Amino acid sequence: MKAVKIGSGRLRLSWIHIIISLAGLIMIYPLLWLVSSSFKPALEIFNSTSFWPKTVTLEHYLQGWAGLSGVSFGQFFGNTFFLVGMCMLGNVIACSMAAYAFARLDFSLRNIWFAIMLVTMMLPFHVTVIPQYILFNKLDWVNTYWPLILPKFLAVEGFFIFLIVQFIRSIPRDLDEAVKMDGGGPIKLYLYLIVPLSLPALITTMIFTFIWTWNDFFGQLLYISEIELYTVALGLRMFLDAMGQNNWGALFAMSTLSLIPLFVVFIFFQRYLIEGITTGGLKG
Amino acid sequence: MQTWKRMWARNGVGYLFLAPWLLGLFTLSAIPMGASLYLSFTEYDMFTSPEWSGLDNYVSMFGDDKWRNSLQVTLTYVFLGVPLQLLFALFIALLLNRGIRGVRIYRAIYYVPSLFGGSVAIALLWRQLFGREGLVNTMLGAIGIEGKNWIASPDTAIYTLIILLIWQFGAPMVIFLAGLKQVPTELYEASTIDGAGKWRQFRSITLPLITPVLFFNLVMQIISAFQAFTPAYIISGGSGGPLDSTLFYTLYLYQKGFTHFQMGYASALAWFLLVAIAFFTALIFATSKKWVYYQE
Numbered sequence: 001m002k003a004v005k006i007g008s009g010r011l012r013l014s015w016i017h018i019i020i021s022l023a024g025l026i027m028i029y030p031l032l033w034l035v036s037s038s039f040k041p042a043l044e045i046f047n048s049t050s051f052w053p054k055t056v057t058l059e060h061y062l063q064g065w066a067g068l069s070g071v072s073f074g075q076f077f078g079n080t081f082f083l084v085g086m087c088m089l090g091n092v093i094a095c096s097m098a099a100y101a102f103a104r105l106d107f108s109l110r111n112i113w114f115a116i117m118l119v120t121m122m123l124p125f126h127v128t129v130i131p132q133y134i135l136f137n138k139l140d141w142v143n144t145y146w147p148l149i150l151p152k153f154l155a156v157e158g159f160f161i162f163l164i165v166q167f168i169r170s171i172p173r174d175l176d177e178a179v180k181m182d183g184g185g186p187i188k189l190y191l192y193l194i195v196p197l198s199l200p201a202l203i204t205t206m207i208f209t210f211i212w213t214w215n216d217f218f219g220q221l222l223y224i225s226e227i228e229l230y231t232v233a234l235g236l237r238m239f240l241d242a243m244g245q246n247n248w249g250a251l252f253a254m255s256t257l258s259l260i261p262l263f264v265v266f267i268f269f270q271r272y273l274i275e276g277i278t279t280g281g282l283k284g
Numbered sequence: 285m286q287t288w289k290r291m292w293a294r295n296g297v298g299y300l301f302l303a304p305w306l307l308g309l310f311t312l313s314a315i316p317m318g319a320s321l322y323l324s325f326t327e328y329d330m331f332t333s334p335e336w337s338g339l340d341n342y343v344s345m346f347g348d349d350k351w352r353n354s355l356q357v358t359l360t361y362v363f364l365g366v367p368l369q370l371l372f373a374l375f376i377a378l379l380l381n382r383g384i385r386g387v388r389i390y391r392a393i394y395y396v397p398s399l400f401g402g403s404v405a406i407a408l409l410w411r412q413l414f415g416r417e418g419l420v421n422t423m424l425g426a427i428g429i430e431g432k433n434w435i436a437s438p439d440t441a442i443y444t445l446i447i448l449l450i451w452q453f454g455a456p457m458v459i460f461l462a463g464l465k466q467v468p469t470e471l472y473e474a475s476t477i478d479g480a481g482k483w484r485q486f487r488s489i490t491l492p493l494i495t496p497v498l499f500f501n502l503v504m505q506i507i508s509a510f511q512a513f514t515p516a517y518i519i520s521g522g523s524g525g526p527l528d529s530t531l532f533y534t535l536y537l538y539q540k541g542f543t544h545f546q547m548g549y550a551s552a553l554a555w556f557l558l559v560a561i562a563f564f565t566a567l568i569f570a571t572s573k574k575w576v577y578y579q580e
Contacts, residue, residue, distance in 0.1 A: 137330070
């Protein structure tokens with residue numbers, strides 16, 4: 001009896017395997033197809049149903065990389081990496097400072113500020129975007145990265161503060177006492193204890209900032225219209241407008257390249273991503 | 285003097301660390317919010333100063349067919365897309381939670397679309413997949429069905445966007461998985477002894493215990509789906525077409541504010557969006573007492 005039961009259990013398990021691997025394949029097939037098409041000659045993309053390219057060509061990559069109007073895609077990548085790097089820096093510094101204040105320091109109105117921060121997390125950014133645009137326009141910052149970077153240095157993304165607060169609260173208070181015994185003040189406590197110990201939460205913050213900034217389109221569309229300053233997302237949009245349906249090959253090639261940094265981050269920092277999603281409810 | 289010193293001693297460091305956030309709160313959130321509320325009662329084109337127009341923007345909003353259409357498109361997207369997305373997420377999470385081997389790999393594969401989904405690259409890909417000569421039609425052709433240009437047809441374009449939303453079920457799935465791990469296995473063992481079948485176990489144990497997770501996912505996904513922008517913009521080339529069938533609320537707001545420079549009207553649109561999101565969130569919170577089960 002027992003052997004039969006185990007047998008049927010295994011059978012059922014393998015059915016599950018079949019269902020989820022099939023569903024998984026359907027899910028990622030468009031991505032695999034995107035990559036394979038980017039290596040196919042133009043005619044083959046639409047006329048051949050085969051997944052594997054009959055002839056592998058790099059022409060789309062070369063053509064795409066050359067960019068438009070004399071600005072290469074390399075420049076778009078460089079711009080995006082700069083933007084993303086600055087945003088990561090800003091978020092890590094400003095959000096960890098605010099989180100430290102909320103989690104460890106005592107000051108009046110603390111709980112009220114904290115509640116306000118939680119409310120700001122839920123607000124659609126549309127209610128602030130128009131006056132912000134007017135403000136940045138007055139400051140003559142349109143067509144610079146300031147409107148995209150400065151908000152990060154002012155910790156506007158409450159999600160990250162919340163995430164780091166949760167993490168700091170899990171650090172035992174006894175350790176604080178040790179620093180205080182050695183004569184360290186609150187600033188030393190932050191720099192030498194809280195920052196190093198909350199590193200996992202800071203990494204999660206950086207990873208999500210990377211992904212969100214890389215994928216952001218609205219903000220970049222709003223503030224950047226000079227082609228030398230274009231990011232990858234804007235470059236792709238321009239490609240689509242300029243070439244339309246005629247050059248899917250180059251579009252696919254550059255799309256593939258634009259997903260690689262996200263994929264690399266995912267491969268190396270998967271643990272932090274999953275952490276961020278499950279503990280902070282950050283969306284992927 | 286003495287009191288100032290004492291206040292500084294008590295609050296100084298705290299406010300020092302909070303300073304960047306506070307500055308951001310006032311200059312980038314609070315004051316702009318007040319400003320956009322004010323602008324929503326004015327006519328403003330950025331070049332001449334705002335002119336007070338009372339409730340005009342709100343009145344003309346309710347008479348604006350294009351606005352009503354954009355609201356309808358967005359509501360369809362949110363209330364058809366999010367439940368289906370969560371259904372898939374829960375279904376796959378339940379399968380993955382049955383102690384099979386390679387859960388991490390499967391989880392990773394299902395998560396990847398969530399990671400990429402919001403990007404311009406994926407929206408571009410979607411435009412091709414559901415185009416006349418796209419991959420979907422090639423596959424339908426292989427089984428003898430002749431497809432059409434799904435993106436260019438007003439009656440199907442929105443569904444390609446909904447499929448894109450469902451496709452990104454990986455992130456809520458990861459949250460479901462974490463929730464399912466919290467369900468004590470003793471409960472299943474006890475109910476098996478009592479003779480409960482799998483379906484019965486799901487209805488009476490699993491589902492009630494993960495309602496808090498379901499609640500969380502529902503609120504978060506609804507809030508974010510209301511604000512979706514990139515896919516509709518890219519797939520319709522910024523127009524919201526064909527025939528405004530993909531004119532998301534946010535896309536209409538963008539057009540009004542930043543192509544037509546009707547900033548007063550766009551501010552009114554933004555405030556209505558805030559109220560709409562708050563209304564649906566409050567509704568879910570209010571009903572949650574009836575269906576969300578919190579363990580003691």
